[in-house]
Amino acid sequence: MKLKDFFNLSKSEFNSLCVLFLVICFLLSIKILYLKYRKHQVNNIYFDDKFVRQEFNRITNGSKKVTTSKHDINSISLDEIISLNINDKIARRIIKYRDLLGGFINVKQYKEVYGISEQDLKILYQYTHIKNNFIPKKILISKDNFKQLLRHPYIDLNSLKNIMKYIETNKIFTIKDLIDQKLLPQKAEKYVSTKQNY
Numbered sequence: 001m002k003l004k005d006f007f008n009l010s011k012s013e014f015n016s017l018c019v020l021f022l023v024i025c026f027l028l029s030i031k032i033l034y035l036k037y038r039k040h041q042v043n044n045i046y047f048d049d050k051f052v053r054q055e056f057n058r059i060t061n062g063s064k065k066v067t068t069s070k071h072d073i074n075s076i077s078l079d080e081i082i083s084l085n086i087n088d089k090i091a092r093r094i095i096k097y098r099d100l101l102g103g104f105i106n107v108k109q110y111k112e113v114y115g116i117s118e119q120d121l122k123i124l125y126q127y128t129h130i131k132n133n134f135i136p137k138k139i140l141i142s143k144d145n146f147k148q149l150l151r152h153p154y155i156d157l158n159s160l161k162n163i164m165k166y167i168e169t170n171k172i173f174t175i176k177d178l179i180d181q182k183l184l185p186q187k188a189e190k191y192v193s194t195k196q197n198y
Contacts, residue, residue: 078095084127090120146160
């Protein structure tokens with residue numbers, strides 16, 4: 001049985017449907033090709049922008065080459081990070097994360113910055129360092145500092161609520177007590193303090 005007989009179509013109706021089907025297929029293939037072309041264009045624009053930024057940095061630095069000295073990550077400015085060929089958005093995230101954290105104490109923490117690429121990490125490893133005697137900014141664990149503690153990247157809301165309950169019932173406690181009770185992650189140890197040792 002033929003398709004046109006199955007749907008009970010006349011020859012002209014069947015031909016019209018075939019033409020319509022071909023037109024739809026043609027339009028879909030054009031749309032697919034356009035999307036692939038557009039994606040290619042966006043990628044080219046991205047690389048062109050990166051190239052323009054590198055050229056701008058090269059020209060504005062005069063005849064200087066890219067710096068070979070290492071910057072202290074805990075005191076580097078936004079402009080200095082951008083001058084290392086890290087895009088503005090990621091540079092801002094690095095500064096914001098550093099400030100929320102209280103300072104980087106290990107280069108492995110660079111990976112914790114949201115959206116950072118492998119290329120950006122290589123640049124940071126090559127052109128930044130952490131001073132040996134760096135002491136991160138600590139937050140005092142108390143009810144008065146609830147909001148400040150909540151902003152810290154290593155402390156979530158549930159953990160903080162449990163910490164507050166614990167310190168309410170245990171007036172004397174140490175950071176080690178909070179870690180042993182699994183209320184505070186080990187990696188937060190260097191960023192918080194108790195009244196006893198603050």
